């Protein structure tokens with residue numbers, strides 16, 4: 001198992017914990033210089049906050065820890081393709097690399113929908129690596145929505 005899969009495993013653990021709380025199971029981890037700065041799962045229901053996506057919560061935690069609004073040289077791992085809001089936040093935080101698991105053709109904003117990083121109005125685009133532990137990430141989501149029906 002290589003390094004990025006190990007960190008994605010931690011994001012998957014956050015996603016499973018989110019599912020156990022009744023939240024859409026998405027987890028995110030931010031790493032800087034090989035060290036985990038922050039990890040979070042979705043908490044939109046718990047916090048009554050549509051912006052409480054895993055990526056946003058992890059960015060807030062990492063920024064607070066570093067005392068900086070910018071997370072230069074940090075990498076973000078997330079189990080699902082980020083939505084437009086999170087794609088923008090990742091850009092604003094100047095995150096270096098984005099690793100994501102499952103694609104999200106319905107709600108993604110990186111390789112689907114608005115394709116935020118491909119727009120001329122985007123001033124910082126991270127390097128994007130998709131399909132990291134994709135099968136596990138997708139099956140957690142699939143199971144969650146199947147159980148809700």
Ligand SMILES: [Zn+2]
Pocket residue numbers: 053055082083084085086087
């Ligand atoms: Zn999002």
